[in-house]
Amino acid sequence: MAEIRVRFPPSPTGYLHIGGARTALYNWLLVKKLGGKLVLRIEDTDVERSTEASAQAILDGLKWMGITWDEGPYLQSDYAEHHRETAEALVQKGAAYRCYCTKEELAAKREAAQAAKKSFQGYDGTCRDLTDEQRAAFESEGRESVVRFRVPRQEGSVGFNDLVFGLTEVSLAELDDFVIVRSNGVPLYVLSNVADDHRDRITLVLRGADHLVNTPKQVMLYQAMGWDVPQFAHMALTLDPKKAKISKRRHGEVVTVQFYRDHGFLPWAFCNFMAMLGWSTGDDRELYETPEDLIRAFSIEGMAKRNSVFNYRKGDPKFITDPKALHINALHLRTMAVADLAPHVKQQLEAASIWDTAWDEGGDRRTWFLELLELIRVRYHLLTDFVTLARAFFDDDYPMDAKATKKSLRKDPALAQYLPQLAERLEGLETYNLETTETTLRALCEELSIKPGLLINASRVAITGQGVGPGIFDVFTALGQDRTCARLRDKAKLVEQPATPSPQS
Numbered sequence: 001m002a003e004i005r006v007r008f009p010p011s012p013t014g015y016l017h018i019g020g021a022r023t024a025l026y027n028w029l030l031v032k033k034l035g036g037k038l039v040l041r042i043e044d045t046d047v048e049r050s051t052e053a054s055a056q057a058i059l060d061g062l063k064w065m066g067i068t069w070d071e072g073p074y075l076q077s078d079y080a081e082h083h084r085e086t087a088e089a090l091v092q093k094g095a096a097y098r099c100y101c102t103k104e105e106l107a108a109k110r111e112a113a114q115a116a117k118k119s120f121q122g123y124d125g126t127c128r129d130l131t132d133e134q135r136a137a138f139e140s141e142g143r144e145s146v147v148r149f150r151v152p153r154q155e156g157s158v159g160f161n162d163l164v165f166g167l168t169e170v171s172l173a174e175l176d177d178f179v180i181v182r183s184n185g186v187p188l189y190v191l192s193n194v195a196d197d198h199r200d201r202i203t204l205v206l207r208g209a210d211h212l213v214n215t216p217k218q219v220m221l222y223q224a225m226g227w228d229v230p231q232f233a234h235m236a237l238t239l240d241p242k243k244a245k246i247s248k249r250r251h252g253e254v255v256t257v258q259f260y261r262d263h264g265f266l267p268w269a270f271c272n273f274m275a276m277l278g279w280s281t282g283d284d285r286e287l288y289e290t291p292e293d294l295i296r297a298f299s300i301e302g303m304a305k306r307n308s309v310f311n312y313r314k315g316d317p318k319f320i321t322d323p324k325a326l327h328i329n330a331l332h333l334r335t336m337a338v339a340d341l342a343p344h345v346k347q348q349l350e351a352a353s354i355w356d357t358a359w360d361e362g363g364d365r366r367t368w369f370l371e372l373l374e375l376i377r378v379r380y381h382l383l384t385d386f387v388t389l390a391r392a393f394f395d396d397d398y399p400m401d402a403k404a405t406k407k408s409l410r411k412d413p414a415l416a417q418y419l420p421q422l423a424e425r426l427e428g429l430e431t432y433n434l435e436t437t438e439t440t441l442r443a444l445c446e447e448l449s450i451k452p453g454l455l456i457n458a459s460r461v462a463i464t465g466q467g468v469g470p471g472i473f474d475v476f477t478a479l480g481q482d483r484t485c486a487r488l489r490d491k492a493k494l495v496e497q498p499a500t501p502s503p504q505s
């Protein structure tokens with residue numbers, strides 16, 4: 001079997017959209033699975049909308065996701081000559097022709113067809129069979145022309161066997177003589193895309209189902225040129241809960257790959273989530289620990305015909321994106337090797353300027369860092385949680401959650417004494433660990449005739465700023481004797497103060 005060659009040809013007219021990211025991912029998974037090559041082509045022929053910054057943003061997004069390509073990035077604009085030659089060849093063969101109709105003429109014909117309720121309201125074929133004289137006359141009039149493809153006016157249909165959607169056919173009678181070159185000489189997407197896929201020796205076109213309408217036209221272009229027609233596999237779309245297309249205009253930044261990078265997603269977890277939007281093995285497995293896992297499971301057969309739902313509800317304060325995306329990210333956070341998680345957390349801490357190089361250098365501090373990650377990661381959904389919710393573990397300057405302060409730290413005015421008392425006892429410990437801190441706290445509570453919960457909850461808020469977190473004795477141990485005791489004393493001052501605590505960041 002010949003080598004499989006697929007491609008990802010984004011138009012650099014914005015950011016990397018999650019739909020595009022999914023297309024790139026599926027192509028990448030496929031070549032990793034079956035062998036072959038992935039060609040990256042930047043389709044930058046729309047000069048008004050294409051920018052270099054956008055092309056760069058797309059490359060950055062792919063790199064962040066860990067998607068690699070084997071050839072390119074090629075720039076479609078570098079092959080403009082080839083597109084024009086292809087159009088010219090089609091004209092020479094009689095498979096395409098110049099159309100001199102003006103916009104006004106076309107509009108008038110369309111109106112007439114509508115008025116007469118004709119079943120076919122497309123281009124009427126006025127210029128299909130112009131004589132050389134007629135053409136010359138139009139040219140000397142200074143008329144501009146587009147190039148149209150000559151759809152055979154006969155019975156029958158044009159079809160292709162889509163690897164996902166099956167046999168897809170359109171009757172020739174429904175097809176307009178579509179334009180392949182604009183009047184300014186610039187070829188349209190349908191043509192340049194085919195010319196490039198041919199030049200890049202693409203054997204399989206795997207792209208969004210929004211392109212299904214283009215495929216019959218493209219098949220005709222291949223056939224007219226005498227080129228091999230590649231196989232096609234179209235991916236069902238991903239829509240919002242109201243079945244609308246997902247777009248930046250409608251949904252905002254959450255449709256961009258950058259959003260996930262900036263909001264603390266693990267790149268691979270993001271890919272894992274993307275993969276689930278339109279593909280499954282039929283069971284309910286949702287966690288693919290590594291790219292290798294997913295590559296092993298992936299297949300075109302598992303691709304859905306039905307559109308998938310991106311369950312994002314704008315304005316929902318609880319979920320910044322599809323809850324499933326957060327869930328999958330959390331699964332990865334808590335199951336991946338902690339040594340693999342460490343560099344991601346480091347990046348977050350560095351960006352927040354609370355990274356300590358000692359945590360990287362082996363020895364006790366490194367061990368402390370890794371053990372801490374093990375302890376706290378089970379509660380988090382995003383990498384950013386390591387600098388917000390977990391801040392107190394890495395920095396002595398940590399925000400106090402207002403609700404938790406009110407509820408637990410100010411529950412009983414006597415805590416203003418209890419907390420320093422606890423600090424004193426803990427300070428006196430020669431061996432400071434899980435067991436000794438627990439025994440100490442419980443003994444104190446007994447002496448004071450108070451419920452341990454009162455002191456445990458107040459201590460947690462005092463030393464972490466948060467109302468929830470790992471077991472308190474784990475927290476005591478993770479923070480160490482000095483920091484724990486200093487914080488218990490320091491935050492005891494908040495117990496009596498009626499003023500509002502500093503706001504939670």
Ligand code: GLU
Nearest residue numbers: 009010011043193207211
């Ligand atoms: N540049 C096109 C797009 O981004 C490519 C579509 C295709 O895969 O053929 O929509």
Ligand code: ZN
Nearest residue numbers: 099100101127
């Ligand atoms: Zn015409």
